[in-house]
Amino acid sequence: MERRSPGSLSAAFWITAFHVASSYASPILSPLDLSHLDTKLKGVPLELSSLFLTDSLRSLNGTASRCKVYPGDQTWPSDEAWAKLDGLTDNRLLIQPQPQAAVCYPGLAYDADKCSEITATWGRSYEHMDDPIEMMSPVAQGMTCLPPNVFDSHNCTRGGFPMYVINATEPKHIQLGVNFARNTNVRLVVKNTGHDFLGKSGGKDALSIWTHHFKNITFIEEYSDEKLGYSGPAFKAGAGVQAFEIYKAASEKGRVVVGGEGETVGIFGGYIQGGGHSPLTSLYGTGADQVLSYDVVTAAGEFVTANSTSYPDLFWALRGGGGSTFGVVTSVTVKAHPEMPTTASRFSFTSEKVGNATFWAGIRAYVDYFIPNADAGTYAYFVLIPDISTGIFTFSMSPFFAPNKTLEETKALLQPWFTRLDDLGIAFDPNVTYFNSFYEAWRSSFPLEIVQKINVTTGSRLFPRCNFETEEKREELYRNLRESSENNRVQVHFNMKAVDPANADNAVNPAWRQNILFSQQAVRWPVNGTAEETLKIRQEFQAGDMQRWRDISPGAGSYLAESDRLEPNFGQAFWGSKYPRLLQLKAKWDPKDVFYATTGVGSERWTVESADGLPNENGKLCRAG
Template sequence: MAGMMRRSLDAFCITFWITVFLAAISSATPIEPRSNAIQELWSSVRTLVFPPTNRCKVYPGDPEWPSDDVWMKLNKATDNRLLVKPQPQASVCYSGPFYNAEKCAEITPVWGSSYTHIHDPIEMMSPVAQGMTCLPPNVFDSHNCSRGGFPMYVINATEPKHVQLGVDFARKTGVRLVVKNTGHDFLGKSGGKDSLSIWTHHFKQIDYIEKFEDKKLGYSGPAFKAGVGVQAFEIYKAAHEKGRTVVGGEGETVGIFGGYIQGGGHSPLTSLYGTGADQVLSFDVVTADGKFVTANSTSHPDLFWAMRGGGGSTFGVATSVTVKAHPEMTTTASRFSFTSKDIGNETFWAGVRTYVDYFIPNADAGTYAYFLLLPNVATGIFTFSMSPFFAPNKTLEQTQTLLQPWFTRLNDLGITFDPNITQFDSYYEAWRSSFPLEVVEKINATTGSRMFPRANFETEAKREELYQNLRKSSENNRVQVHFNIKAVDPANADNAVNPAWRPNILFAQQAVRWPVNATAAQILKIRQDFQTGDMQRWRDISPGAGSYLAEADRLEPNFGQAFWGTKYARLLRLKTKWDPQDVFFATTSVGSERWKVESVDGLPNENGKLCRVR
């Protein structure tokens, strides 16, 4: 009797979910024109059922996995823009059908350059997050080449309808969906084993708007509407040609209208104008139900609020973004370095300590300092590198006046350096000349970050405390990258940007490394100890502060508070409203605590199935 009741209940459940599924398809937003290819695709997908109670997304080998015929119909519906099993670039270095010694020899010496990867549909610039399954052997010998955390299929989207079809397909089949632009995210959010990826890199349209008005936002002025595939070097050049500039990252190949701007986005202009998300006037976006909408201050304002700082791959897939444009400006930059080699460690650290005293006045002056602390445990030598001190809207004389008090103290300590202070006629020229090209992340390191607020610098005792913690990290062999910056709050911007950005004076990063040949267990232990050790020290001296979601560690504890602070509760509610089926997922994104990538080696990477947390 019990068996009969159970079978009856199972039959009822199957009938129920088929009914729900067919109703969802019949009510789905139509994509016009409704071509025969699209009708044929949805006719095929009607036979697939993905109950939302399934523990994991659908993967090859599962009964629900779409057949090759269904995938080909998706290809036809998307104007033949479906890439089938695109291979990792380094597959040419390993024995098998893709082996090509000549091509391997070409890519190996330039593997670390971002330009080697930005035009590839699957490559990520965080190989540790990918799973380290296919790199050139002399970079890291994985002994073979497997797909690891790379997607199985990619829609090379160039129109909103391509994005709609991909989102609808993932929602209706249960296949994992990822969104990729250029792949810069430190945490590897643009990857996912055997997933369907929507590649937005070729949304490249840029339109200049001489006068954009939004009375509710209180803005009236010039703007740019740009496709999400537009990169920093492209929008900066376009803006410069109009006598304008925009708030974007320092990295030239970053796609600033995708994950960068949706996650907040710090910039060399942030001390003057705020974060990248503070500049957004409107989004064109495909939502989780497949609709193509405009989100702004009056149309879907809650979605607009969430996407300005709430993170990419979470609430929808943006196809274009409209942002404020600002005037071009004279900009001055300074690049220099000094080491402990000739002056000794104590004098070196005394020089670093003097700099800490100027973090507040420099940030308040609207500058952006990008500097590194580089330890060498083998030699015992430490290096300070200013790369650069960047002063937008400041002349050479103004910048010299600002820096001279610190430089005088360095000279008094006997620290010699060449400040190389240079004035440029425009922000664009200064940016092109001053910042290093971003590179592919190390194969044996990960980075944690912390925002240190003004309170950490307001007294001598607090400045000394922070300095001692930075020195301790260097002495523990942690490479540090720092940004002396504040994120002004333009017109009291109401958006999802992490509140910790507003009082920030120092955005700090430190990296932990492990032996290249370490086992998975050893790597995990090193990474966990890093979080409970060096990173926890930084948290302890900055209670209530936070971290930056795009430049952080996947093991960041309590990531909701760290990345969004008091705004996380509202973001969770909006995630449930706009994506009730969790079509979108990215590690440490809003609502991601409901899911986990069950990686094959137990490490925090994308090489595994995405499943609900038990």
């Protein structure tokens, strides 16, 4: 990948550029750090040097222009400006990085052997998580460069991928990138692992800040915050730390942290800022509930620590308000809980031998136990898979996860339902297994997450306790789940509750506090259909199957990290009563909308004018209306 040559500015300029007015802020660079710069370049024009100011002396493009600045625009930064950004970020600027599948297309980086290699493993998240631009959502990217055997895009373009990437390893790299984007009006995106299925980590011709290599993990024996009501052990982890890394580090200290079930998810990026459900949520709450402190670069380019006493309003917003919205997080300090034994069960059954009526009777029986199982602190991850061509339905539990439960306790929770399945003649092998630790159980129980399919998107709903408190309401919900399956919707469900820890005053969607079943259903469209046909199918899905789910759970919500870009009234759906305050804080902390993420707080002011009219990142970001 091409790199620009470095440049530099005077020490006096940089002392000004990185001055942080607040007493709580931590300046990154000192005069000693910069003493080697003052002789490298003299007479730098103010027009160029001001691009990197934290509190810019002027805004080159203002905030009134309809769209962000793009290549070909008169105000697009010069090659010299990009070269300066590269040099000042320690030559960590990647220029026009190629999509992985470029090796499959003649005229680019064609390599038939490499193309065969990546095609064979394209669906594995491990093949994408270390790439500077890849998103695990080709639909959101724009489908412009995939292996032809996966989807033939006929040629390869970056589409919704960024044009420049700062491979950040220090806060100063992020500060420089934020300042440059704000002062030039270039679109800015933030990427960690690319696990966001809505495409929030991409943007056509954008400047991307890649936080994947912030990997430090520090164990703190005793952390105390009286205002949060917490005193105990904690971990401070870089924004790039993933689930498999923090879970292993915690286990080595005899601890657990609240994180996602997917092993390659970046726990301390968008996951924890957006709330984050976990196999431990029924015991300890959401991921955001665990946060004790953030280190973050703000839209003004300042590097600050946000906690209960330092920038408390920013701290409130970052705990649940969504990533790529209020700042770029570099590290997070979270509560550490005791390691615990865990029991898990994996099994499946189908309607093939018993018939659909009996199969659905087994599912209906399960619905009766959602409240007691969640109240017992368990986390059940199960899927319902229809095969319309054969008329066969499949249920798969992967897994029923019972942290801090013995084998006998877990069997006792499951036995009432299992007895009813036996009475119905449904054959299954529950495979209930006891593990000495959460870490062992987690490693053995959950499937590896995959890259999103090329003709699928998913909507979600947080079904509250009231949907399960009476026989009538349970029957109503069951009928709606069955109807979705009969409409060929693959469904993914999580039976859990998000307990509300003491003093968990944060931006987490209040609907999580009432949740008993977090449910997703997917819509599919023909792979080779037109954009118009695809959009119509997606809109009908929202107006039909998703609206049915909303109708039976009035006032509830959805989960912003696992949802549909077409979710109507997303502010209410993702944040409920918290949204008005979040909008106020967005205006305070990012008045120029430096940060944008689809369906993020304040994103209704903007729209991506995509090349094909579909909801993806392959288009200019412009003001709505």
